[in-house]
Amino acid sequence: MGINSNRVEHCSDHACHETTLTISSTDIAMPALQVHKVCLPPQKTTLQKLRHRLSEIFFPDDPLHKFKNQTWFNKLVFGLQFFFPIFQWAPNYSFRFLRSDFISGLTIASLAIPQGISYAKLANLPPIVGLYSSFVPPLIYSLLGSSRHLAVGPVSIASLVMGTMLSEAVSYTDEPILYLQLAFTATFFAGLFQASLGLLRLGFIIDFLSKATLVGFMAGASVIVSLQQLKGLLGIVHFTSKMQIVPVLTSVFQNKHEWSWQTIVMGVSFLILLLITRNISMRKPKLFWISAACPLASVILSTILVVLFKSKLGGIHTIGHLPKGLNPPSSNLLYFHGPFVAIAIKTGIVTGILSLTEGIAVGRTFASLKNYQVDGNKEMTAIGFMNMAGSCSSCYVTTGSFSRSAVNYNAGAQTVVSNIIMAAAVLVTLLFLMPLFYYTPSVILAAIIITAVIGLIDYQAAYKLWKVDKIDFLACICSFLGVLFISVSIGLAIAVGVSVFKILLHVTRPNTVVLGNIPGTQIYQNLSRYREALRVPSFLILAVEAPFYFANATYLQERILRFVREEEERIQANNETTMKYVILDMTAVTAIDTSGIDTICELRKALQNRSLKLVLSNPVGSVMEKLHQSNILEAFGLEGLYLTVGEAVADISSSWKP
């Protein structure tokens, strides 16, 4: 270790004691000067480090901490509760809970039935699949899920994306069976993907869909879905199967002769009704039931209207015959060989990620309102198994829906039993009430979808992004325009790209600031930010605010040398004391790689050529370790490494003054 060994030590050997230097009597102003050693982190083998790293990556929440120091029986109970959260709340379940869950369950069922039918149409699937999907998945989720307020079922975004991606490969009008097969297969892969992410504890992958990206994506998707609904709202028969804004609008105006005034009048009236009730509930959350009940009420009312005025409303397209009965098994429809497997897998992964994002965000939101924890990886596993089971029982992709969960929460749901109640209500509908939908006009479904997705356009969030972070706003706009003009998956990819680019840009062009001393303290702060901070004569103190990586090694070297040049010019212009030391405050240099280490070496040489000495202050643990391993600390010597900028300045000044 050479000459530096008396200041750099592994703490594990208890040797990091402070050394007290006595200051000569000529230097009265300064208190007894303490210089602290810069310690290395406790020594670890490569294997220990790898283990620590992996446990931070995959088990940051230490999921097994409950199991520590427990009896065998307790461990079994905790294990059961871990895999089936139902065992956590079931023992304490009371009649009071059941009453609340019953009311909220019926409320969300009244929303889930019309939404299920509508969203299935959005995915270009038979309406009945939407109802099937509101029956099996909620039951599975109530066994495995850890959120108490999530209302499970089909959601608009995943339905839309599945509809778009599959229609690009297969026509749902020409080959309905193949299309259905692909939808179930995509659902299966979505579930498999979600469950794998959860089981492999790779949940952090969905964190890369930042909120900014999602705000833009949701807004873009909402606009596209709403425009698509113009088909139903205007009664157009021949419509484009494309999803981009341009072909959809072209299609709307090219088929003007197909517009049906009866459809338009009915659609617009119910749309206005739905929007007004939605607005009322948003302003007064206590009146949540008005907007929750309105879709079902609209369906019933419009069906009655069509039945009563059958002769006059002949132009209105109705749902028609829906088969009675429970979910038929669909595992025989799964499609694992053939030319379309790739598109099914791709659709599965994209819808899987999107539905996870929505489900987990919704779960976390309501969990934080009621102050309980939702385990992301466990939720993923639950949603994954739910979709895999769904794909074998004629369901398509489902997750926790934001709108229905909000209604569930407001209606006072206490546990996932409300999902079971909802499933029971859907069961009754499937078994007995299907014929009632025969005369339900399609236009009402379009109105319900538009009302649901319009709420996803969060322009206030977009404005806040603009105000606080311009690059976040750029990611938001990119995903919005990408979805609108190119395609759903490319829009998303662009937005993720922008977000990742932002991280890289932060590393590639980090901020470097010149520090000064705040008089009377040991505090060194940014000179341009703190007016009271003063330059210390003979020193240039720089703080780099990023890791030293290959991506910024060249930049940092050039930039620091430019700071030195500018400081030299300033000193010359003002006739101040010449600079002798450049202190690099490494507090915010949170990591370093081999290129970074080379940069520091070269920087040291370049400064030496200008008769300047480079001093490092407060390297963090991992940086210190790497500097030590690469043997460059020897070159720095005793006066090249300090624990704080204050100690560096004091010690160096004291050593040359006497």
Place this chain on the structure above:
Amino acid sequence: MGINSNRVEHCSDHACHETTLTISSTDIAMPALQVHKVCLPPQKTTLQKLRHRLSEIFFPDDPLHKFKNQTWFNKLVFGLQFFFPIFQWAPNYSFRFLRSDFISGLTIASLAIPQGISYAKLANLPPIVGLYSSFVPPLIYSLLGSSRHLAVGPVSIASLVMGTMLSEAVSYTDEPILYLQLAFTATFFAGLFQASLGLLRLGFIIDFLSKATLVGFMAGASVIVSLQQLKGLLGIVHFTSKMQIVPVLTSVFQNKHEWSWQTIVMGVSFLILLLITRNISMRKPKLFWISAACPLASVILSTILVVLFKSKLGGIHTIGHLPKGLNPPSSNLLYFHGPFVAIAIKTGIVTGILSLTEGIAVGRTFASLKNYQVDGNKEMTAIGFMNMAGSCSSCYVTTGSFSRSAVNYNAGAQTVVSNIIMAAAVLVTLLFLMPLFYYTPSVILAAIIITAVIGLIDYQAAYKLWKVDKIDFLACICSFLGVLFISVSIGLAIAVGVSVFKILLHVTRPNTVVLGNIPGTQIYQNLSRYREALRVPSFLILAVEAPFYFANATYLQERILRFVREEEERIQANNETTMKYVILDMTAVTAIDTSGIDTICELRKALQNRSLKLVLSNPVGSVMEKLHQSNILEAFGLEGLYLTVGEAVADISSSWKP
């Protein structure tokens, strides 16, 4: 600004003065307590911020600083020198310089001629193209380039990559003209790409090829090139055109019957000779001329041997007829329409990036040895224009070669005039000496190539990577294996992916440490690293070592809550004072985005639910600004934001003690 306005202020209004709190007499140990305000950075408009950001991205070196405060004439001179560095050194050029440059120019010419022929064969081009490429590009570079020691010409890596990528699309034996067209077109696009990077000041893109990646890539490419040379070294006639290790080795042993003992004996003897001379020069840099002269000597010697023993050495393949004369124009051969433009562009970009990386790294290396600056963006422009001009005069991709530049430097080159001397020597060769190469055996070229590329395998650097940074080593191994078993471009892409993944991983799973106070100081340091650091009762002090981004928002929230839980368990186990405050030291949180701000809000709420108060300490300028813009500071109040951990602890403790 609410209640916080008396501590948070823009420094531009001169209001950031310190407030002195008097401590009650019960608290004798503490000196008069100063609490400093946390300042916002000076206010800037969005436009000013954008301008600052862009200038940091594109002009970090402030290239125009020389032009400031200069007369009109000086500005003109500096401008000329800026665009044509020849004007910088030409006025001071002396006879002494010329003598040095003449010697070094002739030395590198003796290396450049055999290497030129060899590398052209490596790119599957006619050998003469290699000589052409050692004539025009050095002349252009000597006008535009800013490095004094760079020896310009074809290099092994770029030749190899061009050979691989083009052969995958077009056979150089079946369609030699088309292949040549594509090579010149790729060279044109390489030059265009390089010049654009330089002119648009996007030079930092090549920084993403980290040193670790390059070490692995070079080693992989060297192995592949060496194996390819087995064709020449063993005298095999029918050889695979693939580059991966498996088909090459298969091809070698399947064609065992074509092995020619005369070729093998001659090749191996000269290879041993070349390797020995290379080793001598490496051990004693003063004997550089031995390895520099050896390739040409070998070529001459082997040619004489073939001529003398023509009858007995009939099995040895020779270069054959080479046309005499200067570079013919080739702009008519550029190929901008047709099915292969895409492959030409792709090859151009990959070889362009690789040759830039080599050229700039070499330029910087020798510049730092002689203590002068090489401007990366200017070098890119120079290399780019040189290649664009080259593509119109029958040259393929050229750059600064590491081996020849080292010889140039050791031979005492002073300026780029040595490149001009070298070009003159090549000119003489082209005009008069071409027939002499008729009997030069191909096997000698294989031996020269192997000797050149074997030096690129830097196993010491790889070992150092392993020792210092395991993920860097992983990137190195990935690019090595990727190049060896898959393909050059995919190997590179994987390695860049690993490097970028490392940056993302650092952000996704940042380090968080618990701080303690070093007694008698205001220093707070990592408890697990500094044994003397002590926990402060009632406080949990955490330092997060990464920006707060969308990619780590969820993780940080969970991880911090886990720290709180663990601390509570520890306190309970030891019967210590209950925790009341969680201080988050934000010094190393170098940036924040909207997701990060939301995390801080939610963290504050989650801690409040456990009767804990969140206190932020020392947010950096940009973070402070965003916290302010998003109005969350109001929630933190006066006791929620401090300049240092020390002031936070002192102020909070003093407020509850009296």
